[in-house]
Structures are given as C-alpha cells and as structure tokens.
Amino acid sequence: MEFPTLGEHCQYQDCNQIDFLPIQCKCGQVFCRQHYNEHSLSGECKLAPEPKEVNLKHDDQIFRCSEKGCKKGDLPQMLCSKCNKHYCVEHRFHPSCPEIDDETMAAKIEQFEVPRRMYKEANKHLQEKITENIRKALQSSKKVQTASKVHLMRIKSKAVGPKQVTPVHRVFFSIKKPVDMKPKPVKIVKEEDCITNIETVTLDPDLKDTVAVFISSQWTLGRAIDGICDSCNIKNDNNKVGPVKLRLFRQLDNYCISPLKMDVEIAELLKTEVLLEGDKLVMEYIDSNILNDIDENAQLFLI
Numbered sequence: 001m002e003f004p005t006l007g008e009h010c011q012y013q014d015c016n017q018i019d020f021l022p023i024q025c026k027c028g029q030v031f032c033r034q035h036y037n038e039h040s041l042s043g044e045c046k047l048a049p050e051p052k053e054v055n056l057k058h059d060d061q062i063f064r065c066s067e068k069g070c071k072k073g074d075l076p077q078m079l080c081s082k083c084n085k086h087y088c089v090e091h092r093f094h095p096s097c098p099e100i101d102d103e104t105m106a107a108k109i110e111q112f113e114v115p116r117r118m119y120k121e122a123n124k125h126l127q128e129k130i131t132e133n134i135r136k137a138l139q140s141s142k143k144v145q146t147a148s149k150v151h152l153m154r155i156k157s158k159a160v161g162p163k164q165v166t167p168v169h170r171v172f173f174s175i176k177k178p179v180d181m182k183p184k185p186v187k188i189v190k191e192e193d194c195i196t197n198i199e200t201v202t203l204d205p206d207l208k209d210t211v212a213v214f215i216s217s218q219w220t221l222g223r224a225i226d227g228i229c230d231s232c233n234i235k236n237d238n239n240k241v242g243p244v245k246l247r248l249f250r251q252l253d254n255y256c257i258s259p260l261k262m263d264v265e266i267a268e269l270l271k272t273e274v275l276l277e278g279d280k281l282v283m284e285y286i287d288s289n290i291l292n293d294i295d296e297n298a299q300l301f302l303i
Helices: 033-042 102-137 141-156 221-232 266-271 288-293
Strands: 170-176 186-189 211-216 244-250 280-287 299-302
Touching: 141 170, 211 221, 221 244, 221 266, 221 280, 244 288, 244 299, 280 288, 280 299
Parallel strands: 170 280
Antiparallel strands: 170 211, 186 299, 244 280
16 A cells, blocks of 8 residues: 555444545544544444435535524534534524624624735736736737736636637637627728837737636637527527627737638637637637638728
8 A cells, every 4th residue: 555544444334444534433433534424324323413404315414503594504513602403614603692782793704805805906916917017018029928818817717618619729818898789990900011110019918808718729710609609698690691790819019810711620720829828819700791802812900
C-alpha cells in the first residue's frame, strides 16, 4: 500500500474496507459512509442518530436544518447553544431563536457581512487596476495578443457553455449581447487598402456588460453563433427567412467574422488569427438584404 498510515478500516461486520474519510459514531466505532447509515438505522447503538434523522436518498444529509424552508442537512450535528436545535452553517445565527434579541442578531450578521463587502470592494479595485494596465499596454499589434491572453485568464473562471464540449476543445471569449433586434448599420469594404490598420485601434479590456462563454474549436462559425445564443439567451432566427441575421464582430476593430461563410471552423479562424482566444466579441443583428447583396470578398464593419 502506498499510504499505509492514511484512512481507517470500516468496523462494520464483513466490510473492513479502508476509508480515507471515515465517519466515527458517538459510540467510538468507525465506519465508511455507507455502513455508517446502516449502523445508525440498526437501532443497536443507543448513541447513534435516531432513524428519522437519517436520509437514505442523500446519505450525506443526516441532520436537517431547523430553519423553515431550508432543506440542507449535515453529517455533524450543530446545535444552537440557545434553543438546542440543529441548524446548517448558513442559518447558524437564525432570527427564529427566541433567545437571541434583534440587536445581537444584527451584530452577528454584520460580523459576517463585513468581510464580504471588503472582498467585493477589493476585487472591484483590482479589476479596475488590471483593466487600466491593459489599456496602457496596448500600443501595438504585438501587444494585442498579450492583452487577449490576460483577458482570457479573467473570463475562464466565469465562462458558461455546453457541458458536452470537452475541456481540450474549449475556447473562451467574452460576448457583448445586442440591446435589441433592430439591424445595426454596417460599412461595406470591398478593397483591402480601405481597411483600418489594427495598430490604430485598441482592445477594450473592460468586462462590464459582457458574458464570458466557451465554445468548441471544432464547431463551424454558424454552430458557434447558435451555441453562444443558447448560452447568452439571445434570440436567434438565423435558420429562418427573416429581415435580420445575427453576426459576430470583433470589438477590436468592429470587423465582421466571415459574414457569408458560416461553415468555416473556429479552429481555422484561430489558426489564421482572425480570432484570438480571449477576444471580446460583439453579437449584433444586421439587415439580411446586405448579406444578399455583397460578394464573398467583401468585408463588413459595424459603424
């Protein structure tokens, strides 16, 4: 055995399996989780919890919280020192206790609220500082990639998306949702020389009013738009004939990502650096007639 000193053997008859998180009954015997419940329900141990306190469906919920409407339960019993009832951690200082006056209750609640407020303020200040530092660093196209990587680290922890997308294929972006379904004006550029140089624009690293999402690098652009709409609750009628269509734009320069070709893969867009993971993208509605009138070489930009 690699760790012979860790864990204890279950003392239930014919079990004897080693458990690294054993549960000890008040009688002194040690059990695995499964047999602790059986021991408690057997009625042979006078010190074990009464059968009514054991939940067979959720074996990790034994002692039910006494707070009205709370369904939480705990393995260890935590009795209120005033009313001698069990409460979960959240309702440890419960207003229903007749022995605790309003002033004492308010003081207890404030004791826990102060660290929360301090953390919230500190985190807000930190995010503002990071945002400002990124803005100062963005002076050339080379630094855009670095800024996107920093941006990526900030959105990964908040990202939402389909759980079936395996972690190895997940790519992350922050999405600015459309305010309404009115088509937004766009500029059509047919000559490459008319496109603004990327060095003259800057990335906005502010995450305010955006939703962090992840999609699969193996998806096509059309599937990615559908997935983003599902994650962000955006009305999507791209598969129907209608006056407007949804398209993705880079916040960096308002460039429309492949306005006509929806079967291009996200992996290809990342490879050619049309997209950078961590980019801030804008989802907007545009007039369907514009898409019908342009050729495949034309580029669209939000105005």
